[in-house]
Amino acid sequence: MKTKVKASEALSLAKAKLIAETVAKRKSEVRILYRDKGANAKSLMGVVALSFKKGDELYLVAEGADAAKAIEELKSIL
Amino acid sequence: MLGKYNKAKEEGKNHSVVFAVDFAASLGLTPVVMEQGQELHFSTSAVCRPGLFLAGYEKFFAATRVIVFGSAEMSFAMSLEKSVLVERLDKMCSLGVPCIVIARGIKPTPEFIAAAKKHAVPLFTTTEITGKIGSEITDYITAALSEEITVHGVLVDVAGMGVLLKGVSGIGKSEVALELVHRGHRLVADDSVIIKNSNGILIGRAPDMIRHMLEIRGVGIINVERMFGSVAVRVNKSVDAVFELVTWEQGKTYERIGSETLTEEILGVTLPKLEIPVKAGRNLFVVIEAAVASLRLKQMGYSAPDELEARLKSSN
Numbered sequence: 571m572k573t574k575v576k577a578s579e580a581l582s583l584a585k586a587k588l589i590a591e592t593v594a595k596r597k598s599e600v601r602i603l604y605r606d607k608g609a610n611a612k613s614l615m616g617v618v619a620l621s622f623k624k625g626d627e628l629y630l631v632a633e634g635a636d637a638a639k640a641i642e643e644l645k646s647i648l
Numbered sequence: 649m650l651g652k653y654n655k656a657k658e659e660g661k662n663h664s665v666v667f668a669v670d671f672a673a674s675l676g677l678t679p680v681v682m683e684q685g686q687e688l689h690f691s692t693s694a695v696c697r698p699g700l701f702l703a704g705y706e707k708f709f710a711a712t713r714v715i716v717f718g719s720a721e722m723s724f725a726m727s728l729e730k731s732v733l734v735e736r737l738d739k740m741c742s743l744g745v746p747c748i749v750i751a752r753g754i755k756p757t758p759e760f761i762a763a764a765k766k767h768a769v770p771l772f773t774t775t776e777i778t779g780k781i782g783s784e785i786t787d788y789i790t791a792a793l794s795e796e797i798t799v800h801g802v803l804v805d806v807a808g809m810g811v812l813l814k815g816v817s818g819i820g821k822s823e824v825a826l827e828l829v830h831r832g833h834r835l836v837a838d839d840s841v842i843i844k845n846s847n848g849i850l851i852g853r854a855p856d857m858i859r860h861m862l863e864i865r866g867v868g869i870i871n872v873e874r875m876f877g878s879v880a881v882r883v884n885k886s887v888d889a890v891f892e893l894v895t896w897e898q899g900k901t902y903e904r905i906g907s908e909t910l911t912e913e914i915l916g917v918t919l920p921k922l923e924i925p926v927k928a929g930r931n932l933f934v935v936i937e938a939a940v941a942s943l944r945l946k947q948m949g950y951s952a953p954d955e956l957e958a959r960l961k962s963s964n
Contacts, residue, residue, distance in 0.1 A: 594817065607840075607855070610800040612817040615839035615863050619855035 571637050573630045575648050580624045585647075586617040592643050598634025600644065611644065664690045664792040668747065668770045675784055677749060677772035680756055681764040688746045688770065690714075693789035695782045696745075697721060702728065702736055711743035714785050717750045718778030726757070734759050741767035749785065751778040795915050796844045803836040803852040803885060804828050806940045810852060810885040812841065812919075813936075815893035819926055822862050824893070826872075827933035829880045835872050836885045838862045843887055845915040850887040859883075889920050889943055891936060896927035905953050909946075 579585070593600045593611040600611040602620060604627075609616035611630075622628060628648065632641045668686040672679050696713040699721050717725070725733055741748075741763045748764060750756055753775040756764075764771040774781050801814040802821040806828060813821045822838050829835050837854030838861065844851050854860065860873040860881045873881045890912045903923065910921040922939055926932065942952070 606796075608798050609840060610817060613800060613839045615858045615861060615869075616800060619840045619858045621857045 571632055571641060573641055573645065575628050575630060575645050577622050577624055577626045577628060577648055581618070581620065581622050583618065586614055588647055589617050589644065590614040592647060593640055596634070596636045596640040596643075598632045598637040598640045600630065600632045600637075600640050602644075603629040603631060664789070666690070666792055671747070671788070672772055675774070675781070675788060676776070677774045679770065679772055681761055681769070681771035683768060683770075686768070686770060690746055690789045690792060693786045693793060695785050697778075697782075698740065699724060701740060702733075704736070706739070709740075709743065711745050713745070714789070715740065715745050715748045716778060716782050716785070717748065717754070719752050719754065722750065722752075722754045730759065734763070737763035738766065741769045745769055747772065749774060749781060751776055751781050790847075794844045794846050796842060797915060798855070799841050799843060799914070800839065801841050802838050803841045803854075803887065805834040805836060805882055805885045806936060807833065807944075809940050809944065810836070810888045811936065811940065812852065812887050812890045813893060814890060815926075816895075818865075819893045819895065820932070821893060822864055824932045824936065826862060826864060826870075827931075828936065829872055829876055831933055831937070834880055834882045834885075835860060835862065836882055841887075843914060845917060848917060850914055850917050850919070851884050852887045853884040887914065887919065889922070889940070890914075891939060892921065892923050893926050893932075894923050896925040896930075900925075 589602075590612055602609050602611050602617065604620045604622050607620055609620050611617060630641050630644055632638075634640075665687050668679070668682050668688050671677070671688055672682070691712050692710070694710070694713050695716045696710045697718065697720075698709075698715050701709050702721060702725055728736070737759055747770040748760070750760070750771070750773045753773065756771060756773065760771060763769075776784070799812070799814070801812050802825045804811050804813065804825050813824060815821055825835055825838060836852055838858070840855050840858065841852045842855060860871060862870050862872050864870060910923065911918050912921040913919075920943060922943075924932070924935060924939065945951070
């Protein structure tokens with residue numbers, strides 16, 4: 571499944587950590603797409619590399635049994 | 649290792665769009681005619697010296713190429729009658745050329761500016777000599793046309809071979825990279841690797857933001873260049889092989905002989921691939937170094953399984 575979200579704030583290291591840790595609890599494969607870049611949401615460095623700013627549009631793509639849950643959690647922290 | 653060109657290029661669909669202002673800035677060109685926010689559409693990296701076109705021979709004119717005027721073309725253009733020059737420049741610009749560049753610091757005459765403005769074709773000048781700016785434009789467009797993807801993995805230069813380590817999050821890719829760096833190999837990218845197909849050769853690099861940083865569980869983020877010095881890292885490297893780290897499963901069969909080769913296709917290039925099972929107490933960097941040496945011997949025409957087979961035969 572795929573959802574579009576707007577970043578509520580610019581990416582910080584703490585935020586990247588929160589994203590990676592939150593998604594790592596889920597079994598699904600989750601990717602965050604931003605502009606021409608994409609990252610595995612479970613990977614801290616991958617998320618950091620996205621370096622998005624406040625208000626930027628991100629796409630969340632999840633595949634797996636708990637995909638909906640993973641996207642919902644991710645949406646609430648972005 | 650040479651692979652085949654990416655499919656888009658073969659089918660001639662490859663196309664790249666850059667902002668005219670970025671194109672000018674990267675190549676040190678001075679814009680004479682350029683609209684705000686104007687885009688340049690490139691589909692070929694070759695440039696065209698328009699001598700024949702100016703002389704009135706329009707057959708085979710490559711309207712998809714950047715047009716470069718050197719002193720020969722400019723002096724020929726000036727020798728033409730004004731009405732003829734106006735007509736030919738107008739025709740040239742109407743054919744959809746991406747842009748026109750005049751080299752050697754030669755100033756465009758009003759006829760050039762009028763034709764460029766009429767058809768909204770960006771016109772640039774440069775003090776560079778014609779041959780040099782031509783090849784710089786070609787390099788620039790070649791880079792812009794190459795396809796790029798980001799893959800989840802770690803790229804390490806192991807004894808000169810660019811090895812892309814893949815595997816699920818948490819399997820220990822970064823830890824293996826650290827071991828390899830410790831053994832004198834070089835880190836290119838951790839976690840996110842940007843791969844580009846450059847004329848059939850894959851080139852990998854790290855996103856600028858996280859270049860040469862490594863996340864090691866239990867330790868945190870480390871800067872490999874700071875910690876191990878500049879010899880422990882490199883900015884880019886060809887991607888020559890894919891090693892997939894997989895969890896060791898009891899009962900699953902892994903490669904025992906090494907005579908079969910898996911492959912993986914990235915951006916249309918086929919790379920040899922190995923599946924390496926991860927098990928506690930197995931020194932992975934040693935396995936990876938051995939795998940690299942074995943792949944290289946194979947590429948040089950030597951195969952240990954074949955030799956073993958031959959020995960078995962001769963003993964019978």
